[in-house]
Amino acid sequence: MEQTTLTVKGMSCGHCVKSVEDNVGKLAGVESVSVNLDAGTVQVSHDSTQADRSKIEETIEEQGYDVVQ
Numbered sequence: 001m002e003q004t005t006l007t008v009k010g011m012s013c014g015h016c017v018k019s020v021e022d023n024v025g026k027l028a029g030v031e032s033v034s035v036n037l038d039a040g041t042v043q044v045s046h047d048s049t050q051a052d053r054s055k056i057e058e059t060i061e062e063q064g065y066d067v068v069q
């Protein structure tokens with residue numbers, strides 16, 4: 001498992017947390033996902049052969065948030 005921390009802009013409430021956690025969490029290869037709203041970060045534990053960083057970023061962006069590069 002790989003640990004990736006992404007900085008994400010636009011998350012502002014519990015709904016945002018839930019939509020990021022639910023959608024990233026259901027990707028094949030993602031073991032766990034944890035949003036820190038105050039810090040604006042998303043921590044993901046994942047198998048990068050199934051869910052690589054760009055797949056996770058794409059999923060977050062599909063929910064309407066911006067991943068800071």
Ligand SMILES: [Cu+2]
Pocket residue numbers: 011012013014015016017
């Ligand atoms: Cu929200």
